[in-house]
Amino acid sequence: MTCGDLRAQHDQQVVTLNGWIDVVRDHGGLLFFDVRDRFGLTQVVLDPAEVAPALVEEARQLRPEWVVAVTGRVRRRPGASVNAARPTGEVEVVATALQILNPSKTPPFLPTDEGGVNEELRLRYRYLDLRRPALRESLELRHRFFLEIRRVLDREKYIEVETPMLTRMTPEGSREYLVPSRVHPGRFYALPQSPQVFKQLIMVGGMDRYFQIARCLRDEDLRADRQPEFTQLDLELSFGDEEDVFAIIEKVLADSIKAVFHRDVPTPFPRLKHRDAMLRYGVDKPDLRFGLEIQELSEIWRGAGFRVVDDVLAAGGVVRGLCVKGGAARLSRKDIDALTPFVQGFGAKGVAFLKQENGQLAGPLSKFTDAGRIAALNAACGFGDGDLLLIVADRERVVCKSLGELRNDLARKLDLLPKDGRLAFSWIVDFPMFDWSDDEQRYVAAHHPFTTPLETYPGQMEKEPGKVTARAYDLVMNGWELGSGSVRIHQREMQARVFEFLGITPDEAREKFGFFLEAFEYGAPPHCGLGLGLERTLALLLDRPNIRDLVAFPKTASASDLMNGAPSEVPLKQLKELHLQVVDVEPAGGGPKKA
RNA sequence: GGGGGUGUAGCUCAGUUGGUUUAGAGCGCUAGCCUGUCACGCUAGAGGUCGCGGGUUCAAGUCCCGUCACCCUCGCCA
Numbered sequence: 031m032t033c034g035d036l037r038a039q040h041d042q043q044v045v046t047l048n049g050w051i052d053v054v055r056d057h058g059g060l061l062f063f064d065v066r067d068r069f070g071l072t073q074v075v076l077d078p079a080e081v082a083p084a085l086v087e088e089a090r091q092l093r094p095e096w097v098v099a100v101t102g103r104v105r106r107r108p109g110a111s112v113n114a115a116r117p118t119g120e121v122e123v124v125a126t127a128l129q130i131l132n133p134s135k136t137p138p139f140l141p142t143d144e145g146g147v148n149e150e151l152r153l154r155y156r157y158l159d160l161r162r163p164a165l166r167e168s169l170e171l172r173h174r175f176f177l178e179i180r181r182v183l184d185r186e187k188y189i190e191v192e193t194p195m196l197t198r199m200t201p202e203g204s205r206e207y208l209v210p211s212r213v214h215p216g217r218f219y220a221l222p223q224s225p226q227v228f229k230q231l232i233m234v235g236g237m238d239r240y241f242q243i244a245r246c247l248r249d250e251d252l253r254a255d256r257q258p259e260f261t262q263l264d265l266e267l268s269f270g271d272e273e274d275v276f277a278i279i280e281k282v283l284a285d286s287i288k289a290v291f292h293r294d295v296p297t298p299f300p301r302l303k304h305r306d307a308m309l310r311y312g313v314d315k316p317d318l319r320f321g322l323e324i325q326e327l328s329e330i331w332r333g334a335g336f337r338v339v340d341d342v343l344a345a346g347g348v349v350r351g352l353c354v355k356g357g358a359a360r361l362s363r364k365d366i367d368a369l370t371p372f373v374q375g376f377g378a379k380g381v382a383f384l385k386q387e388n389g390q391l392a393g394p395l396s397k398f399t400d401a402g403r404i405a406a407l408n409a410a411c412g413f414g415d416g417d418l419l420l421i422v423a424d425r426e427r428v429v430c431k432s433l434g435e436l437r438n439d440l441a442r443k444l445d446l447l448p449k450d451g452r453l454a455f456s457w458i459v460d461f462p463m464f465d466w467s468d469d470e471q472r473y474v475a476a477h478h479p480f481t482t483p484l485e486t487y488p489g490q491m492e493k494e495p496g497k498v499t500a501r502a503y504d505l506v507m508n509g510w511e512l513g514s515g516s517v518r519i520h521q522r523e524m525q526a527r528v529f530e531f532l533g534i535t536p537d538e539a540r541e542k543f544g545f546f547l548e549a550f551e552y553g554a555p556p557h558c559g560l561g562l563g564l565e566r567t568l569a570l571l572l573d574r575p576n577i578r579d580l581v582a583f584p585k586t587a588s589a590s591d592l593m594n595g596a597p598s599e600v601p602l603k604q605l606k607e608l609h610l611q612v613v614d615v616e617p618a619g620g621g622p623k624k625a
Numbered sequence: 626g627g628g629g630g631u632g633u634a635g636c637u638c639a640g641u642u643g644g645u646u647u648a649g650a651g652c653g654c655u656a657g658c659c660u661g662u663c664a665c666g667c668u669a670g671a672g673g674u675c676g677c678g679g680g681u682u683c684a685a686g687u688c689c690c691g692u693c694a695c696c697c698u699c700g701c702c703a
Contacts, residue, residue, distance in 0.1 A: 059660035250702040478703040
């Protein structure tokens with residue numbers, strides 16, 4: 031019997047409840063307390079007229095968070111004392127025996143504290159935080175969501191296969207956590223940034239349809255939507271293509287979101303070419319819940335005499351803008367001025383604007399705007415009376431980033447986000463195969479080097495690498511990247527060409543992933559797949575601003591665990607065993623450093 | 626590595642231009658009273674190195690410098 035079970039139908043039953051004292055209401059004579067467990071809350075009553083004085087005395091010692099076992103008889107509450115606000119509010123348990131299983135110190139915060147508690151404190155006492163309803167709900171929904179995903183995939187003939195945590199470092203990709211080998215001096219395992227290599231080998235191994243709810247670890251700087259370890263739905267299938275991946279992922283999400291959250295997910299998800307996403311939304315993870323699309327305005331402003339614009343266009347840059355309908359009145363001069371430092375944060379020089387109010391043009395662009403340009407703007411984006419046009423001129427990359435971030439910022443400020451809990455999923459497709467790296471002065475794989483390039487003619491990769499698209503795709507929802515995947519290269523020759531183009535020599539390739547390439551010489555099937563961040567998905571479904579509350583024991587932005595103190599120093603003896611020596615370490619703790 | 630924010634009682638916060646009484650409030654805690662509460666109520670009490678270190682000043686929670694922790698973010702995250 032749990033603390034959430036009892037109803038009027040249990041009247042007169044003798045039950046024992048185990049749980050935590052939630053609150054005590056001592057009336058001097060009558061004494062009430064609520065016993066709480068994961069399933070609910072039940073009121074217990076002691077009446078001095080009915081029970082032994084010793085029992086009442088013992089009950090008076092009770093304090094919040096003590097752990098008890100209470101035995102008593104269920105009874106319907108007298109008329110006016112029914113509490114309709116609680117599922118168990120029709121009944122109470124008349125205690126006949128009380129066992130204190132464990133007292134509790136006064137906790138730094140109570141599960142019943144409604145208001146915000148400092149997150150640092152919550153993380154330090156995470157086991158207390160877990161008693162709070164919000165976190166309990168998160169973990170229960172996480173459990174049910176994962177369970178549903180497994181059910182759907184099982185029905186679709188996918189099998190879950192676990193892959194190693196102690197694995198081999200992979201070149202490229204994110205920074206990895208390393209684990210020193212005791213047995214092999216100077217050698218290290220890496221913790222997997224994802225099961226990428228293994229899942230492809232599982233395809234070579236003939237499993238046909240694989241998935242895993244897999245832990246991934248990345249040693250990169252953290253954010254609200256990034257933890258050093260997180261959980262992915264990792265999936266791979268053989269003898270299929272993009273369409274099969276889209277179909278199964280859409281099914282998994284639609285079915286499990288319907289089952290667990292009772293929300294409808296319309297399928298198929300819309301698809302957007304990467305190039306169009308960048309043009310229209312400035313980012314590769316657009317929030318499609320609102321419009322306010324970016325407008326290409328280079329040709330309209332060309333030759334208008336605006337020096338900044340002319341210089342940018344002459345240097346091969348672009349001019350783009352956002353047309354804020356009704357924005358002339360909604361954004362004050364002060365609001366608009368504040369946008370310049372905002373976009374400067376993304377590398378732009380500033381924002382120029384044009385306002386039309388009662389037929390009058392205003393703003394720095396007005397003196398460069400003749401009637402022809404007004405007409406052109408009207409045709410391009412419907413710019414008219416009462417509207418505000420914000421433009422950024424710069425290199426394309428900077429313009430995209432600035433306007434993309436500005437678009438999201440304005441959506442918040444102008445309240446453009448629908449409040450209907452809409453889940454705007456989309457597939458971003460046709461990614462470029464290669465990105466030019468200024469740092470390394472070479473092309474790097476945009477997704478990863480096992481992604482199939484899609485050449486428009488043989489040899490395009492070598493001739494026009496920047497124009498080759500990749501058979502890679504991202505899953506985006508409400509402006510968050512939830513997952514990404516690709517059709518993998520399964521033929522040795524194509525893999526060799528990609529490596530060669532990336533400047534990975536055959537020797538290097540053999541040294542770094544020889545085992546992987548070798549596998550592909552033994553009958554690798556065509557295959558493709560995807561990895562989907564499950565905490566991010568849950569955070570969006572539950573409208574949580576960060577993913578920490580989807581994880582039982584999360585880490586801080588500096589990758590510390592405030593509860594157990596990880597990462598910790600280790601005894602010298604252990605370092606020696608691992609053939610490690612720590613150098614250049616600052617004195618530990620917050621004390622002053624020795625001169 | 627860069628930018629922004631926060632740090633005062635166990636918790637959530639207030640604290641004016643640097644100075645007035647002993648740095649406050651609510652919740653929690655402790656004690657007493659209370660027989661139908663359910664955030665029980667009433668009365669009283671305890672509880673503070675103002676994150677830490679330095680500096681300016683007759684005087685610092687308040688100003689300056691440094692530092693630590695946490696949050697948000699840019700870079701980064703194939």
